[in-house]
Amino acid sequence: MKELRIEYISFGIWREVTCPVPEKWEELTPEQFLLVSRLYLQEMDESSFLKKFYSLPSGAGSDNYYRYKLGELVEFISDCRVRMDRFILSDVAGLKAPGERLKGMCFEHFMHVDTAFNRYARDGKDSSLDVFVSMLYLKDNEYIVLPSGGKSGLFSRQKPLILQKRVMKVAKIDKHVKYAIFLNYVFVKRWLSKAFPFLFPLDDEREQKDEQKKPAVPSVNWLDIFDAFVGDDVAVMEKYQAMPVATAFRLLNKRIRDAQKQNK
Incomplete structure (x- = not known):
């Protein structure tokens, strides 16, 4: 698990937000796993997915560069060749x-x-x-x-x-x-x-x-x-x-x- 730190400007003030970032499927929370499922089913676009996945406040990570970097951090969700011995949604x-x-x-x-x-x-x-x-x-x-x-x-x-x-x-x-x-x-x-x-x-x-x-x-x-x-x-x-x-x-x-x- 990594920690993400984003600095952004809101109403002219520099702000900072931090959040944990899973590095593999097993580290997904139930809420994140459900967001991935919605993405797979094309029920939401990538921009909305990333904002909700990271629980970002308005204005944080909204430009194209940030979206690209945020997407890179969770590239593992594009690969289903993973082994897991439990159910995330218990x-x-x-x-x-x-x-x-x-x-x-x-x-x-x-x-x-x-x-x-x-x-x-x-x-x-x-x-x-x-x-x-x-x-x-x-x-x-x-x-x-x-x-x-x-x-x-x-x-x-x-x-x-x-x-x-x-x-x-x-x-x-x-x-x-x-x-x-x-x-x-x-x-x-x-x-x-x-x-x-x-x-x-x-x-x-x-x-x-x-x-x-x-x-x-x-x-x-x-x-x-x-x-x-x-x-x-x-x-x-x-x-x-x-x-x-x-x-x-x-x-x-x-x-x-x-x-x-x-x-x-």
Whole structure:
């Protein structure tokens, strides 16, 4: 984190303003991250973005030279090839993101989320984005895998409309907030590619050819992976569904790595 100091004249008086300047995505505040999302969606121009990003008073950094230098300081936001193991927006409209390193997320939850993510990455429809966010962010004490006899599951048979109502609620959230969540999830998947490289292989050569500002979104067929994971142990399938996702990834990554070694 750097510190920015700007001197400017206001009503004939020299004034000075200082503010912290992030040097990487992880250092963005939630407010700054949402501004970046709005910029990506072209909901605001660069001049307005910089003024709000740095919280500059009227008259500070308003000329072309200052705007150029301010833009240089945050050039990193033009590159989406970043790894992040947490969500910058931890709470949105009373719904909460998984914890750091996907803490609190089970394998079943991740499979639903990633499937919805891949769908939005393919079709770009607002309705798909709403479903993705509805799957990812949950209320306190809410689950994807319904605990035995519980009633707080997102796909509970006792409450078949709960997901539909959630999507309707999420649809009212501003688009740039939901798109920021999508971007953040791209970063989380890139972190997964480093933590579990055999399960989440990343094509670095292809990424270098693509535009840096276009998020790479490799997809995975989770039904096939889950079937292979469970194997003949169908009787305890729920155990695999409810397994902490990091544990499931570790086991799957090891199986794929071992299988590749045997095939050499």
